[in-house]
Amino acid sequence: MDTEQRTLSAPDRDAEDLARFGYKQELRRTLGVFSSFAVAFSYISPSTGIFALFYLGLTTIGGIFFWSWPIVAAGQLIVALVFAELSSHYPVAGSVFQWTKYLSGKTYSWFSGWIYLFAGILTVASVCVTLPLALIPALNGMGWNLENNLSNQRIVAIVTLVLITVLNIFGVRLVAIINNTGVLFEILGMVVFAFILALFHNHQGVGVVFKSGGTDVTMSTFLVAMFMSLYVIYGFDTASTLAEETKDPRREAPRAVIGSVIGAFLIGIVFLWGTLMAIPDLGVAMKEGWGPAQIIDANFSNAFATTYLLVVAAAIFVCCLAIETSTIRLAFGMARDQRLPGSRFLAAVNPQLHTPIGACIAVGIFAFLPMIQFAGAAYVAIAATGMIYLSYLICNAAVLRARLKGWPRTASPFSLGRWGIPVTIGALLWAACS
Amino acid sequence: MLINIAWPRAATNPTPNETGKLLNFHWGWLNDRPVFWTVVTAVTLVGAVYFALVQRRKPAFLIAPEGEVFAEESPPTPVAPGPA
Numbered sequence: 001m002d003t004e005q006r007t008l009s010a011p012d013r014d015a016e017d018l019a020r021f022g023y024k025q026e027l028r029r030t031l032g033v034f035s036s037f038a039v040a041f042s043y044i045s046p047s048t049g050i051f052a053l054f055y056l057g058l059t060t061i062g063g064i065f066f067w068s069w070p071i072v073a074a075g076q077l078i079v080a081l082v083f084a085e086l087s088s089h090y091p092v093a094g095s096v097f098q099w100t101k102y103l104s105g106k107t108y109s110w111f112s113g114w115i116y117l118f119a120g121i122l123t124v125a126s127v128c129v130t131l132p133l134a135l136i137p138a139l140n141g142m143g144w145n146l147e148n149n150l151s152n153q154r155i156v157a158i159v160t161l162v163l164i165t166v167l168n169i170f171g172v173r174l175v176a177i178i179n180n181t182g183v184l185f186e187i188l189g190m191v192v193f194a195f196i197l198a199l200f201h202n203h204q205g206v207g208v209v210f211k212s213g214g215t216d217v218t219m220s221t222f223l224v225a226m227f228m229s230l231y232v233i234y235g236f237d238t239a240s241t242l243a244e245e246t247k248d249p250r251r252e253a254p255r256a257v258i259g260s261v262i263g264a265f266l267i268g269i270v271f272l273w274g275t276l277m278a279i280p281d282l283g284v285a286m287k288e289g290w291g292p293a294q295i296i297d298a299n300f301s302n303a304f305a306t307t308y309l310l311v312v313a314a315a316i317f318v319c320c321l322a323i324e325t326s327t328i329r330l331a332f333g334m335a336r337d338q339r340l341p342g343s344r345f346l347a348a349v350n351p352q353l354h355t356p357i358g359a360c361i362a363v364g365i366f367a368f369l370p371m372i373q374f375a376g377a378a379y380v381a382i383a384a385t386g387m388i389y390l391s392y393l394i395c396n397a398a399v400l401r402a403r404l405k406g407w408p409r410t411a412s413p414f415s416l417g418r419w420g421i422p423v424t425i426g427a428l429l430w431a432a433c434s
Numbered sequence: 435m436l437i438n439i440a441w442p443r444a445a446t447n448p449t450p451n452e453t454g455k456l457l458n459f460h461w462g463w464l465n466d467r468p469v470f471w472t473v474v475t476a477v478t479l480v481g482a483v484y485f486a487l488v489q490r491r492k493p494a495f496l497i498a499p500e501g502e503v504f505a506e507e508s509p510p511t512p513v514a515p516g517p518a
Contacts, residue, residue, distance in 0.1 A: 020497075020498070020499045021497055021498055021499075022495065022497030022498075056445065056446075060445065075435070089502060090498075090502070101494070101495075101496065101505065102496070102498055102502055102503050102504065102505055103504045103505065104504075104505055104506070105494075105505050105506035106489075106492075106493075106494040106505070106506075107485070107490075109505070110481075110485055110489055111478075111481060111485070114477070114481040114485075115474075115477060115478070115481070118477045122473070223438045223441075224443065224445045224446055226438065227438075227439070227445070227446045230435055230438070230439065337495040338492060338495070339489065339492075341484065341488070373457070373458075373459075375453060375456035375457035375458075376453075376456055379448075379453065379456070379457055379469055382439070382446060382447055382448075382469055382470055383469055383470055383473040385439055386436070386439040386440060386447070386470040386473070386474065387470075387473065387474065387477070389435045389436045389439055390436055390474065392435075393436050402504040405504055406504075407504050408501075408502075409501040409502075410499065410500070410501040410502060430435065431435055431436060432435070432436055432437065433435075433436075433437055
């Protein structure tokens with residue numbers, strides 16, 4: 001670091017670092033390490049995915065599906081380590097697109113960005129349509145009388161989509177405040193519910209995680225049950241794609257990427273275990289496809305169950321917000337390089353709000369499209385999850401190729417060092433085969 | 435993960451016909467294909483057409499600190515979009 005750089009203030013240093021990639025500081029750089037972690041954690045949002053797909057694991061192999069959580073978390077941590085090093089080298093908006101751009105080639109990076117963009121859009125849609133599954137029963141618990149049908153679910157999802165798009169237009173600072181608050185509530189809520197269930201409503205014992213409820217546990221059924229964990233633990237690269245809004249991103253983004261996976265793993269494992277222990281009758285729960293809402297309803301009063309649903313609804317809302325924020329940055333990052341139709345509109349940053357309003361609106365409109373042919377949250381989730389893992393696979397293949405050619409040649413605050421190639425091979429195998 | 439998710443089965447990658455008609459693309463052939471396959475194919479095909487028509491001839495925007503570019507297109511060829 002030369003003398004001139006040492007005398008620059010931290011924001012100027014970050015802006016100068018960004019300029020070395022050919023971009024000027026247009027987005028507002030306000031996120032500290034907790035906000036960066038919070039956005040990535042919100043994208044993962046253990047309560048959202050567990051609420052939506054707990055039933056799938058339980059009905060397939062009973063309590064044994066619990067073990068898919070640490071397996072997927074370990075696999076994703078390997079991917080997160082690779083992404084953390086990439087974040088440390090390329091602190092620019094656009095994650096997978098930008099990384100592959102610098103490491104592979106124009107065509108390859110364009111397709112990885114294109115696929116990841118639609119993966120993000122589908123994920124926004126899939127989480128928006130999950131919100132009514134918690135919100136409508138919560139409102140009914142408070143005396144409303146809403147029918148929980150596809151039509152009402154779609155209306156709630158569309159209102160949510162409009163709200164998060166407006167919030168994203170009004171800036172990352174507002175998004176960060178909502179996110180930070182939401183994450184604290186989510187973590188506190190899940191841990192409190194898990195401990196109350198485990199300590200005072202432990203019907204199955206700690207050994208529930210070894211009970212299959214009479215079903216045959218094979219590799220095939222375990223892989224089906226694994227889908228819940230696969231759906232939950234992704235999106236940790238959000239901390240990286242917000243690099244242009246993060247202070248000292250080369251240091252903080254890698255911490256947030258890894259921290260979000262570890263945080264989600266810890267919170268999720270406590271909640272899953274506590275919830276499984278509180279199932280009054282495992283056979284009935286498996287037969288009827290219970291989720292956390294039914295388990296809490298079976299153990300507590302209506303007021304307590306409604307509180308749980310409200311906490312989940314809030315967590316899902318914050319999750320929607322974080323996913324859209326991340327997807328907008330990817331669209332902005334690609335458009336700024338003139339890589340998307342209507343790039344000028346998508347890349348324009350409002351000088352007062354410091355947000356790419358065109359990208360916000362476009363992502364909102366595209367996320368609405370899956371709601372036209374709406375058949376339920378699960379089908380959108382399948383498409384979203386598959387597309388995300390395809391993007392991760394494409395990205396890791398590019399990283400491995402670059403590593404074999406000698407990348408990285410420059411030092412960075414976070415480095416895998418000589419473990420780079422084995423970790424990337426592990427990430428690639430995990431993304432492809434598990 | 436990808437193989438697991440892409441594997442055609444009713445629980446995690448159903449065809450529209452396996453969804454009890456909840457999902458319907460109004461085309462018999464497509465209703466027999468797993469949902470994830472259809473989505474990936476559609477996104478990739480649309481992308482391929484757009485890339486071939488518009489993006490193929492556009493130069494890459496590749497400015498980075500020394501030693502950070504490993505792309506085939508290096509050395510850097512900055513073009514109009516670089517706002518700095």
